[in-house]
Amino acid sequence: MKPGTSRLALTPRQCEGLIASEGGSCSPLPLAGEGPGVRAMAVGVRNRRGLALLALALLPVSAHAADPTSVYRQMLAEDNPAELAVAHGQQLWEQPRGPRQAALTACDLGQGPGVVKGAFAALPRYFADTASVMDAESRLVHCMVTIQGFDRQQLAAAPFSEAGAPQTDLEALVAYVAAQSRGAKIRVPQSTSEEHDSYARGRDLFYRRAGPYDFSCANCHGADHLRIRLQELPNLTRPEGARSAFAHWPAYRVSQGAVRTMQWRLSDCVRQQRWPQLIFGSQASIDLSTYLGVLAAGGTMDAPSVRR
Amino acid sequence: MDNSRRDFVSAGSLLAALIAVGSKAADLAQSPSNPWNQAAFEAKTVADALKSLGIPVAQGGGEVNLTVPEIAEDGAVVPVIVRCRAAGTRELHILVDKNPFSLAASFFLPDGTDAFVSTRIRMNETSNVIVLAVTDKQTYLARKQIKVTIGGCGG
């Protein structure tokens, strides 16, 4: 294989992603004080089109490397500890478990029974069998109850793991399901009246001011460049902000050493707003996801990600 | 240099030793071929850790390279990459100046294994991370400061 060989600052994953479409090879060059998180890669491609793509690849990476936070996150993203949860989640999906000793492989996440690939990118959505709009987490609970015979109250009572404890089954399953949508376009459907209503309720909740501080979600997430101490807050009313948020949850939260789900993220925001507790799997919690997901249309799923 | 450090046993007997030790849950697990250096890992300063490791004062720099983020969002997980260009590198050690226990990790490299390791450490606060590379001939040192931020809520 002849061609162009370029020397680029890329992570091995970026290099592989680039090469996959064009054919070619990536090999690490001997390193000498390159920036953290990226390596000098010798990238060889077959043809001129590939060379043009290589040139394009230079642009986003150099901008990326400038921000110290993104350097830190990039160094962690490649070997994301969430992979352990994903592997465990896959086991839980495939193994016969619960009082009925059945596997979740019959579970319908919206793409047909047992179809996991791409399903997370199209949730929440309407399900005829429950006549309601459900997100990934409530749908997984539904399957664990109806297919495997687990107790709904028990699952809903402690869906999230405590600090220092292993991941719950639900967290592992969500990590696995989300991982099977990595790279998929976000396309939360708005094809039924129930889905439209869910979006509208979610939007109303987003803008509603309540609680002792009269906070709405929009207070923190409705304008550019807002932050809490050193934590930048995404502007969810902008497509880029919504896409970034929806694409990256569930996430491995470094500060907690655990995978945290979207339901967890929402309930923790609600807690900080000093609102009453957001009940796990409630229609309100699902509606907020529908609203965010629709705003994020066209984005690309990349979960589980790494977050502080 | 202590020869026992280069006493590598076959995987079979190592495993047997580890399994035998595993059954004594109460004791600090010890493997005869890889005895955990308790004194070094419980040393409270870099100097004391080096003393317990039996590593002489570093005679050189440049050959060992430390790649770390300038700022770590959370001190619970700080990625560290260590490389040494010098031939015959036998050991790599990672220490954190301001941690309650300075020594974080020790790596022992047989022939054929690259002088390169990457891992993730905990840092108590903004501090220097120090790496030492030990070769047949001498010791090399590199040091970098990492700022540790406690970010705000959310993310």
Added chain:
Amino acid sequence: MADPMKIRAVMQSGRVEVKILMSHQEETGLRKGADGELVPAHFISNVSVSHAGREVLRVQWGRAISKNPFLQFAFRGAARGDELTVTWIDNLGDTRTDRITIA
């Protein structure tokens, strides 16, 4: 036995590049639990990686290794299809061994 590790071992330019994620709580012994008491130290103290009956990496870790420890290294002298064995042991005597075929 503890939870399985996630191991990647790939041939690249004559070397085997190994990446390992180990599932372990890594308690430092300095953290207070919900009851206000110190949670006892529980961390991986030794790691050993072998190929064809020969040790290719020996590691000792203290309590300053992050939860779900990550380890990456590289070595020569192996080929695609060979088996790699990784074993860890922690300060309380728990242990885990996993094997992978080099890709």
